[in-house]
Amino acid sequence: MIGHDVPAPGGPHDLDDLLLPAAALPHRPGRVREYALTALDRELEIAPGVFFPAWTYNGTVPGPVIRATEDDLLRVVLNNAGSHAHTIHFHGIHPANMDGVFEVVPPGESFTYEFPARPYGMHLYHCHATPIKKHIHKGLYGAFIIDPPKPRPPAQELVLVMNGYDTDGDGENNFYTVNGLAFYYAKYPIRVRRDTLVRIYLANLTEFDLVNSFHLHGDFFRYYPTGSSDQFEYTDTVMLCQGQRGIIEIEFANTGRFMFHAHQSEFTELGWMGFFDVV
Amino acid sequence: MEAVAERRRWRLLAAVPVVLLVAAVTLFSTVGGSLTDLVGESPPPADEFDVRRVELRPGEIRIRVTNPQRDDLTIGTVAVDDAIVPYELDGPRMLGRLRSSTIVVPYDWVEGEPLAIGVTSSTGIQTVHEIAAAVETPGASGRRFLGLGVIGALVGVFPIALGLLWLPALRRARPEWLAAFMALTGGLLSFLAVEALGEALELQAALPGPLGGPGLILLGVAASYLSLTLLSHRLGGAGAGGVLGGVALATLVAIGIGLHNFGEGLAIGTSFALGELALGSFLIVGFMVHNVTEGLGIATPVAEAGRGASTARLGVLALVAGAPAILGAWTGGFVTNDLLAAVFFAAAAGAAFEVVVEVARFVARRTPEGLTSPYALGGFFAGVAVMYLTGLFAG
Numbered sequence: 129m130i131g132h133d134v135p136a137p138g139g140p141h142d143l144d145d146l147l148l149p150a151a152a153l154p155h156r157p158g159r160v161r162e163y164a165l166t167a168l169d170r171e172l173e174i175a176p177g178v179f180f181p182a183w184t185y186n187g188t189v190p191g192p193v194i195r196a197t198e199d200d201l202l203r204v205v206l207n208n209a210g211s212h213a214h215t216i217h218f219h220g221i222h223p224a225n226m227d228g229v230f231e232v233v234p235p236g237e238s239f240t241y242e243f244p245a246r247p248y249g250m251h252l253y254h255c256h257a258t259p260i261k262k263h264i265h266k267g268l269y270g271a272f273i274i275d276p277p278k279p280r281p282p283a284q285e286l287v288l289v290m291n292g293y294d295t296d297g298d299g300e301n302n303f304y305t306v307n308g309l310a311f312y313y314a315k316y317p318i319r320v321r322r323d324t325l326v327r328i329y330l331a332n333l334t335e336f337d338l339v340n341s342f343h344l345h346g347d348f349f350r351y352y353p354t355g356s357s358d359q360f361e362y363t364d365t366v367m368l369c370q371g372q373r374g375i376i377e378i379e380f381a382n383t384g385r386f387m388f389h390a391h392q393s394e395f396t397e398l399g400w401m402g403f404f405d406v407v
Numbered sequence: 408m409e410a411v412a413e414r415r416r417w418r419l420l421a422a423v424p425v426v427l428l429v430a431a432v433t434l435f436s437t438v439g440g441s442l443t444d445l446v447g448e449s450p451p452p453a454d455e456f457d458v459r460r461v462e463l464r465p466g467e468i469r470i471r472v473t474n475p476q477r478d479d480l481t482i483g484t485v486a487v488d489d490a491i492v493p494y495e496l497d498g499p500r501m502l503g504r505l506r507s508s509t510i511v512v513p514y515d516w517v518e519g520e521p522l523a524i525g526v527t528s529s530t531g532i533q534t535v536h537e538i539a540a541a542v543e544t545p546g547a548s549g550r551r552f553l554g555l556g557v558i559g560a561l562v563g564v565f566p567i568a569l570g571l572l573w574l575p576a577l578r579r580a581r582p583e584w585l586a587a588f589m590a591l592t593g594g595l596l597s598f599l600a601v602e603a604l605g606e607a608l609e610l611q612a613a614l615p616g617p618l619g620g621p622g623l624i625l626l627g628v629a630a631s632y633l634s635l636t637l638l639s640h641r642l643g644g645a646g647a648g649g650v651l652g653g654v655a656l657a658t659l660v661a662i663g664i665g666l667h668n669f670g671e672g673l674a675i676g677t678s679f680a681l682g683e684l685a686l687g688s689f690l691i692v693g694f695m696v697h698n699v700t701e702g703l704g705i706a707t708p709v710a711e712a713g714r715g716a717s718t719a720r721l722g723v724l725a726l727v728a729g730a731p732a733i734l735g736a737w738t739g740g741f742v743t744n745d746l747l748a749a750v751f752f753a754a755a756a757g758a759a760f761e762v763v764v765e766v767a768r769f770v771a772r773r774t775p776e777g778l779t780s781p782y783a784l785g786g787f788f789a790g791v792a793v794m795y796l797t798g799l800f801a802g
């Protein structure tokens with residue numbers, strides 16, 4: 129399945145905001161980075177003709193990419209316009225009262241999380257209101273990038289958040305995706321350049337299943353677990369449990385169309401599959 | 408003149424509740440929503456499809472789905488063995504109540520292996536239909552028509568004709584033994600009635616809600632029971648005290664058995680069409696053994712009458728009782744409709760019950776000690792037991 133035969137919802141550039149992160153800013157301790165997240169109940173078409181009653185940050189699943197440089201002061205406002213109480217729980221180092229566990233925000237109210245961004249790496253955020261399983265699988269999560277003081281080498285940067293949807297409420301996922309739409313990148317392959325380093329910020333927020341994975345065809349990449357050190361593994365397949373994340377760096381050896389997908393065949397065939405067009 | 412006026416008034420008065428009901432329904436359907444809102448909100452619909460038929464063709468799966476609920480139901484994605492597949496629709500995507508569509512999936516299925524077909528609604532509810540072992544769905548062909556006909560004849564007509572050959576022996580039997588055999592006929596018909604009723608209830612339970620309900624089964628049972636009562640009344644009009652005997656009773660028994668055998672043929676044909684039944688020779692032998700006793704049931708009232716029935720008449724009786732198995736096999740093999748099948752099995756049960764009643768009245772009147780004679784009791788029990796034991800072969 130490739131191109132227009134693929135049963136994927138959405139149009140050509142629908143996921144650009146989630147796929148392409150804003151550029152990293154240089155290290156300047158104490159700079160304030162402000163983000164506003166609004167919790168919204170949204171009916172999202174996550175597979176062709178299939179609608180999921182999602183709980184979202186800013187109307188998308190996953191929510192927007194939050195990016196800061198280490199030692200920035202992050203100020204994230206949560207406005208709850210949904211029908212249930214929510215929070216934002218950030219992974220990283222922060223004070224106890226900014227953890228998004230006790231500061232539950234009822235519908236119609238808001239809360240501002242404020243903390244210095246650290247440590248550098250690829251992180252994530254998600255709602256931690258109870259029941260947690262429900263609040264996560266409904267769609268309240270997103271990628272959270274903290275850039276190191278010494279900038280990473282220039283690259284074409286991409287964000288891929290792996291998830292699943294249990295549309296019939298039986299505690300098992302019916303669809304799997306990256307960035308929220310089944311088979312989206314099989315219908316609209318991601319164009320990358322062979323002469324440019326490609327950096328993928330990868331996170332797993334799949335509920336119900338123990339693990340998810342990322343496998344690239346036709347090439348090998350460096351995988352930096354959590355992106356928080358120089359240690360990497362040279363491989364073509366990585367496995368992540370829920371909440372695990374990391375940074376992938378590839379210099380493609382060849383041009384052409386290369387598949388990427390979960391190396392759980394079931395997930396692949398239920399929507400978690402896409403292509404890179406290397407030019 | 409007065410009588411006509413009186414009749415008119417009677418009709419007018421009878422129409423009053425109907426007119427008031429129509430008025431109330433019209434009023435309620437315009438303002439009813441606000442009334443039910445006082446009680447609470449309706450739960451969301453189940454959004455499950457009714458998978459009516461799955462046909463496996465080389466490189467292709469055809470899935471016929473129906474919307475069994477009041478609310479509209481829209482087809483979203485289709486999965487085979489938990490893998491989303493591209494498909495085409497022969498029919499609408501959004502199905503109104505009881506509307507159907509056929510989903511055509513290009514798919515290279517593996518013969519003999521299980522298949523799980525999942526159809527997901529626009530609301531994300533997946534209906535899964537499982538096929539135990541994939542085999543190609545046979546198309547209509549002359550060969551197959553002939554094959555099903557032969558099978559129907561083998562399990563229907565042949566064993567009943569064989570059973571009728573007991574007639575000369577029965578003619579020489581003592582009256583109390585004849586009573587025992589009549590009671591045996593009652594026993595075997597009771598067995599068939601219970602079997603058919605069970606089958607009907609099982610089919611009904613699997614039907615989508617708006618179509619089914621146990622009342623549907625009562626409808627079928629009552630229709631056939633009452634029709635046969637009327638028929639027996641006509642046949643026995645000249646008889647003594649309304650109790651049927653002889654060839655007339657044998658005809659009724661043959662009709663009851665015939666309806667049952669239509670059901671048996673239907674079950675064989677349907678299972679074969681759906682690839683659920685391995686039609687081994689053992690199974691056909693099983694049905695043959697099972698059905699021989701049905702011939703005995705028809706022969707007994709004929710023997711009791713003492714008068715000779717012509718061979719042609721016996722042949723007709725064998726056909727009435729046995730040939731429906733052929734028709735059933737054809738029907739089941741080429742068209743499947745669970746609703747008709749449920750009503751049909753209910754009708755078979757009703758017919759068998761009615762004939763049991765006729766047989767009981769016959770035994771009660773014609774045997775010295777009536778229904779409580781050890782011959783009658785033993786015969787009835789033997790009838791049930793024989794059907795159960797021979798049924799084990801066909802199981």
